[in-house]
Amino acid sequence: MKITRDRLMALLFLAPSFLLIVIFVYGFIGWTGWVSLSNWNTLVPDMSFAGLKNYIYLFGDYRFQADLRNTVFFTILFIGFVIILGLGLAILLDQTKKGNSLFRNIFLFPMALSFVVTGVVWQWLLNPSTGFNQFLQVFGIQPKWYTDTNILAGFQWGSIEFGLPVAMIAVVIAAVWQMTGFSLAMYVAGLTGIPDELREAARIDGASELQIYRKVILPMLTPITMSVVIIMAHISLKIFDLIYAMTGSGANFVTDVPGVYMFETTFRGNYYANGAAIAIIMLLLVAVFIVPYLINSRRGAS
Amino acid sequence: MVVRKIAKYAVLIAIALFFLTPVCVMLITSFKPLDEVSLSEMWSLPSAIDFSSYTHAFSELAPNLMNSLYLVIPATLLSAILGAMNGYVLSKWRFKGSEVVFTMILFGMFIPYQSILIPLIQFLNSINLYNSIIGLIFTHVVYGLPITTLMFRNFYANIPDSMIEAAQVDGASFLGIFRQIILPLSITGFVVVAIWQFTNIWNEFLFAVTITNNNAQPVMVALQNLSGSQIVQWNVQMAGALLAAMPTLLVYILLGKYFVRGLLAGSVKG
Numbered sequence A: 001m002k003i004t005r006d007r008l009m010a011l012l013f014l015a016p017s018f019l020l021i022v023i024f025v026y027g028f029i030g031w032t033g034w035v036s037l038s039n040w041n042t043l044v045p046d047m048s049f050a051g052l053k054n055y056i057y058l059f060g061d062y063r064f065q066a067d068l069r070n071t072v073f074f075t076i077l078f079i080g081f082v083i084i085l086g087l088g089l090a091i092l093l094d095q096t097k098k099g100n101s102l103f104r105n106i107f108l109f110p111m112a113l114s115f116v117v118t119g120v121v122w123q124w125l126l127n128p129s130t131g132f133n134q135f136l137q138v139f140g141i142q143p144k145w146y147t148d149t150n151i152l153a154g155f156q157w158g159s160i161e162f163g164l165p166v167a168m169i170a171v172v173i174a175a176v177w178q179m180t181g182f183s184l185a186m187y188v189a190g191l192t193g194i195p196d197e198l199r200e201a202a203r204i205d206g207a208s209e210l211q212i213y214r215k216v217i218l219p220m221l222t223p224i225t226m227s228v229v230i231i232m233a234h235i236s237l238k239i240f241d242l243i244y245a246m247t248g249s250g251a252n253f254v255t256d257v258p259g260v261y262m263f264e265t266t267f268r269g270n271y272y273a274n275g276a277a278i279a280i281i282m283l284l285l286v287a288v289f290i291v292p293y294l295i296n297s298r299r300g301a302s
Numbered sequence B: 001m002v003v004r005k006i007a008k009y010a011v012l013i014a015i016a017l018f019f020l021t022p023v024c025v026m027l028i029t030s031f032k033p034l035d036e037v038s039l040s041e042m043w044s045l046p047s048a049i050d051f052s053s054y055t056h057a058f059s060e061l062a063p064n065l066m067n068s069l070y071l072v073i074p075a076t077l078l079s080a081i082l083g084a085m086n087g088y089v090l091s092k093w094r095f096k097g098s099e100v101v102f103t104m105i106l107f108g109m110f111i112p113y114q115s116i117l118i119p120l121i122q123f124l125n126s127i128n129l130y131n132s133i134i135g136l137i138f139t140h141v142v143y144g145l146p147i148t149t150l151m152f153r154n155f156y157a158n159i160p161d162s163m164i165e166a167a168q169v170d171g172a173s174f175l176g177i178f179r180q181i182i183l184p185l186s187i188t189g190f191v192v193v194a195i196w197q198f199t200n201i202w203n204e205f206l207f208a209v210t211i212t213n214n215n216a217q218p219v220m221v222a223l224q225n226l227s228g229s230q231i232v233q234w235n236v237q238m239a240g241a242l243l244a245a246m247p248t249l250l251v252y253i254l255l256g257k258y259f260v261r262g263l264l265a266g267s268v269k270g
Helices: A002-036 A053-060 A062-095 A100-112 A115-125 A133-139 A166-193 A196-204 A209-238 A241-246 A258-268 A272-301 B002-030 B052-092 B098-107 B114-126 B133-157 B161-169 B174-185 B187-203 B206-211 B219-228 B234-265
Strands: A151-157 A160-165
Touching: A002 A272, A002 B052, A002 B098, A002 B114, A002 B133, A002 B174, A053 A062, A053 A272, A062 A100, A062 A160, A062 A166, A062 A209, A062 A258, A062 B002, A100 A166, A100 B002, A100 B234, A115 A166, A115 A241, A115 B002, A115 B187, A115 B219, A115 B234, A160 A166, A166 A209, A166 A241, A166 B002, A166 B234, A196 A209, A209 A272, A241 A258, A241 B219, A258 A272, A258 B114, A258 B206, A272 B098, A272 B114, B002 B052, B002 B234, B052 B098, B052 B133, B052 B174, B052 B187, B052 B219, B052 B234, B098 B133, B114 B133, B114 B206, B133 B187, B133 B206, B133 B234, B161 B174, B174 B187, B187 B219, B187 B234, B206 B219, B219 B234
Parallel strands: none
Antiparallel strands: A151 A160
């Protein structure tokens, strides 16, 4: 009898939160999906059914095509640098024991800052007429950073020029500065988890330090790399505040992303149905990464 | 061997300098008097320490700093308490389907909040909480549930089940075990979760900028407005950025160890 009363209490403990999640996550996503299929592109709600009109409009839209291109290149560069820098620094810290905690703290502190603060500061550091350009001037280079409208290796695709938008590199630098701490912390935790006996055994077998890293340690860090890729990918697909604070959508939308477009078209332009459609596309992109990851890691845990 | 060691430190120091540069520029600029603030003199030190940019930035941001404080304290506490309750059930009182419930809750952590923003604003509007700090508190509690639940669940998973079983044999109930065994062991868990939520809610921007305008705005929105305004000098912007970042930066400096634990807990497996 007692056990069942306890079981009931357990369910009552969990129920409020679960109900909130069901309504405010799943219910609201459903409602956003419904809005995205409506004609509500004015200040006054108009929920008449529009079919896929808003989606068709977006995929033909110059700005949204530019957003997708920017997201692709931002995601690749951002994840690549966060992993290389985080792993490299973690290995360096693994080898140099002295002053480790000081260095780790320096690499990690940007994680405690807001993307808005990062945006405000880097906006000045990468401003073409000041900041780093005053040092680069000595070498005769003056990059235009986030004001550059060039598309590297571009070719016409749809209504946009598809290629790497040079302006995005400035945003990548700021984002990498902020988020490298995450991958570093993950890799440091992973490296401390590798027992010393394993390295000793490899050394006794005559492996060089480089071989130990390549053959023993890096393969053991693969699950961590997977986690970092997934977490960074979902951050990069959702990114809004950094770009909104640092550059805005930029000339020719060279630094625009779906998050910024959704915000501006919905809350500045009152195109609610279009904004909802952008949000649903963002959700689907994130879900492609997150759902398999969640299912996989839950299965491994239980 | 020595050469390689020096080379390693050289690389570390170079990258550390790169990481510190933005903070140095913020500090240098924010202490400059107005007549030394020019684009060509960004890197030169101020001739004298001048606090006028701080007084200016503070007068602009003070009401918003208070808003952020009123927002972050209740939101952190409430989401931590709910997270502890959920974590207790999901780790020690599993039932058929509890893993599915947990995974469903977790998914809420990863969604782009744009995908719930339009209904959320309609909802807050209908209960008269739009443009209010209470509405923002409610929002942060709800969407903070996944991460706080995850953190507490992983934290409680480390408490041996045998302790719970022994207490049950002694006749302790569900609530008794929570109060007398789980909560006293949860202090570290609460510190980690509270620091994480404090940092996240303080730094959050999307909810803040869409749910509030003018007098209810948290500090990050006010900072963004300050930096977007053409008439505000950038020494004031830098001082403002530093003021807005100060609370989370202090928490990191004082309690960095717990912050990193929260960071690692966010990767699902913990």
